[in-house]
Amino acid sequence: MVLATVLAMTGCADGNTDHPTAGGGVTDEAAEQAPSPSAVHPDFSLTADDLDMLTDGMPPEIRARIADRPTVFLERAKDLLALPEMILARADKQTRLPADFEPADLVDLARYGDRWILNREGLSLRAPVIPDLAAMIEAARLDGILLDISSSYRSYDYQDRLFAYWVDQLGQEEAERVSARPGTSQHQLGTTMDFGSVSEEFADVPAGRWLAAHAWRFGFSLSYPDGMESITGYAYEPWHFRWISRAGTAMEREFFGGVQQYFIEFWESAGPTLAGACTACS
Ligand SMILES: [Zn+2]
Structure with missing residues (x-):
């Protein structure tokens, strides 16, 4: 209204x-x-x-x-x-992506060969993310930091299987905190990636500290900061970053207190x- x-x-x-x-x-x-x-x-x-x-x-x-x-x-x-479309789309516990949403512009990260450290096969991200990811990886390298990518785009079906795995391993309640039901994962957007060990210790290793300090300069936003679970719905994930563009991280920092959830919710309603x-x- x-x-x-x-x-x-x-x-x-x-x-x-x-x-x-x-x-x-x-x-x-x-x-x-x-x-x-x-x-x-x-x-x-x-x-x-x-x-x-x-x-x-x-x-x-x-x-x-x-x-x-x-x-x-x-x-x-x-x-x-x-x-481009869907870059600032909402994907969280309240707002699900359609099961058939798959970005049309996914790029296989293996194209970058040995320049990028990929922890598994089949990693891909949307084309608009690539220039800033390349710039960030090379800026980190110049600072003596190697960024390794552990996860990227995930299809709805993949997330479905992953969530079921965590429910099996941890039980429903804990699985809800650490994994996402299909349709609610930012990984389905094709703009989100996990770095390094995908564990809380990542916050204290050089790559984790470097990302915490510099990722925003390249348009990458930490989706689930420490102490924000009541707002984001997820436990602290120092390894999980979503590309929202450099203008996006600038706006997020200058006006939304660096909290991506507030910024994305605002954009959903006001965009x-x-x-x-x-x-x-x-
Ligand atoms: Zn993640």
Whole structure:
């Protein structure tokens, strides 16, 4: 309901440019290009109040940060609106991906041969992730750190078998904390990977510390931080990173306290309105 209201409002804000002003010195064309006086960004027909409504329900500190720097916020949003489909899609315990969702642009990581350390065969990720992954692996190498990849894209069916394995090993309750039911795993998105040992000790080895400090610079976000289980639904996973683009990690850090779950939930609810209000997005 909130989204519909905002859309209606943004429609109104644009509406006045359709009517030429009598005897004014401004041409119709110029008037169409001029931002609405109350818009907080020249490429979005959104006022500060519209933006505030979009953040309804978010933690107050996040709302305050967006209200304080609305132009920077929308500048980041413009970059995010240009991302390929499903990059910022929600996949968690509340929101399942369809069983038949499989990215069409998966790239076999083995193509990179010995340049990349792959802990098993058959690893693949979506094409838009590859440039930043290459940049991150090489930046780490220059710092004397070898990043090894243990898991990447997983199909719905694979996750189904994996979850059943963990239920068998640990029982239902513990399996829910450490593994994901099919459709709720970020690995199905094709943008998410596990590094190294896939154990909590990874937080304290050089590769784990390096990733914790630097992964965001390359657009990779730690999905399940320590002490966030009540928000993310999952125990701490220092090895599990999701690529959300560099604009995405910048927005996540600057406005969402570095908590990916808040950012993705916001984007799920507000993304369509932001897309509709963007006058410079294709
Ligand atoms: Zn993982």
